[in-house]
Amino acid sequence: MPTCPEACHVVVVGAGEAGARLAHELHAGGWPGPITLLGEEDRPVYERPPLSKNVLVDDEPSPVEPYREGRLEWPGLTVRTGVTVRSIDRTDRTVRLADGEEIAYDRLVIATGARSRRLPGLAVGVHTLRTWDEALQLRSVLHRRGSLLVIGAGLIGLEVAASARSRGMAVTVVEMRPRALERAVPEPVAEVLAERHRAEGVSLHLGTTVESLEQDEGGWLARLSDGTEVTADAVVAAVGSVPETALAKAAGLPVDDGILVDGQMRTSDEHVWAIGDCCAGPVDVLGRRARLESWRMAHDQAVTAAAAIRGEDVRHTAVPWFWSDQYDLSLQVAGAAAAARSWVRRPHPDGSTVHLGLDEAGRVVCAAGAGGPRVAKDVRMSERLITSGTVVDPGLLADADTPLKSLLRS
Incomplete structure (x- = not known):
């Protein structure tokens, strides 16, 4: 891709977890140029997972704002909330706001998220x-x-x-x-x-x-x-979501249940990236592109895109992972259930069970369970098994006395 001068301007459309994390990662990596973060909601960046949990239950709910205490305050960063981007001009490399203002970019990141279906x-x-x-x-x-x-x-x-x-x-x-x-x-x-x-x-x-x-x-x-x-x-x-792709589509970028990106989170335009719930990128464990909504996925994609914008030779390989808290049960899923061709039960003495999905070759491609600490520990370790591509004896997987860590390649 073209080299970028020291004054290279990165504009991020979307101030959710993905957009804010990308700005933070660029700064942490020593990005020398200006960064502009544009958010449609007129409030500080907040996390969405608590909205269906603590916010509905706590006596005095407050938003979880991960970038408090100056974490998004440094020279060169401009954060603008309550602004709407109406269009992208890829020829002139500008974004136009609802009030007609135009902002020029050298690198553009679309992190517009999704809306409720x-x-x-x-x-x-x-x-x-x-x-x-x-x-x-x-x-x-x-x-x-x-x-x-x-x-x-x-x-x-x-x-x-x-x-x-x-x-x-x-x-x-x-x-x-x-x-x-x-x-x-x-x-x-x-x-x-x-x-x-x-x-x-x-x-x-x-x-x-x-x-x-x-x-x-x-x-x-x-x-x-x-x-x-x-x-x-x-x-x-609560019937799912629809990716916010109107800006990208109007700008002529390929869209298919999300803005299509490569392993560096780059679109078909070498100056434009897309991350978070609005994009569909390669998922190794599935062997295809997919749009995966989760807090962790947004975070991991932002890290990859920031590194790519800095010119590093990176590729997004993070294993999908998500969780859900319901009553006193914690659901955790790593990998992709759709990639599994067979399943192994791994029961624990506390009554919980972790289910491990294997592909045709016998590699772990998914781990899921609902319970307490034992479930969380197994799912975390299973992420490493999924990443390693290790072929594992199903009998050992099923034995809760066999530490999953011992099954990793040495």
Whole structure:
């Protein structure tokens, strides 16, 4: 790629975890030129994972702002919040703001994230959860002796359900797929969480859709495809997300469920990168491009892109990892369940089980479990097994007395 002069200007569109982390990584790596970070929300950078957990439950919630105490304050960095980028001109290498201002760039990073997917014809007044303001709006309707209908049994839907139950609400969850967490969590692990929700009193309707949804002064009435009628004080739709790719698409960059990037997080334009929930890049464990939403993925992609912008010879190889806290269970998943062709159970004396997915060659490509410290320890070590590509004896994997660390190549 072309060399960059000392005054090379990096503009980052999006001030979420990915965008802010990239700016921080550039600074930490000694970037000599100016950096401009543009955020649409008019508030400091905050983390999104707590929105469906602590923010809904804590007595006095406050945003988790990882860049407090000057971590985004240094000469050469300009942070502008409450601004909207309307277009990108790749010929002149400028971005145009909603008020008409143009900002020139030498390197551009698109970190626009994703937005909540909305069901076609969804009634006005149904909550979604993606931003701090949306979390506060949802929190305002969660109250003891109230009732909540959650549409969608993915991570966000089940986290909201657990938070609402902890607030004393009656909760119904409706999921069109035949099981909960079908997209990324192995079925036995998903069933552990589903059973825990049932034990907590959550009414789960799987393989079911909302046929109609009506609101009046008394609340909501939902008619389900299984014939059930559900009344609720509030409704939240947690049916996935849509990547924010409009800017990239209008600028002529390739898009397919995310802005397409290579192993350095670079788009088809050598001056433009994309990171975080808005992009789809190579995932080694899957052997293809994919858009993977998680806090860790956004962080790791930002580190890779920052190094590439500095001119380093890098490639994104991080193993996907995500977690979810529901009640006293911690779900952790490393790797990709979709890459597994067989599964090995690794039960622990505390009653928890880690499920390890193997590919055709017998290499670990996924590890998942819901439980306590033993699960977390095994999943962390499994990340190293996935990275190493080690072919492992399934019998040793299944033996909880065999440390996973001992199975790594020496």
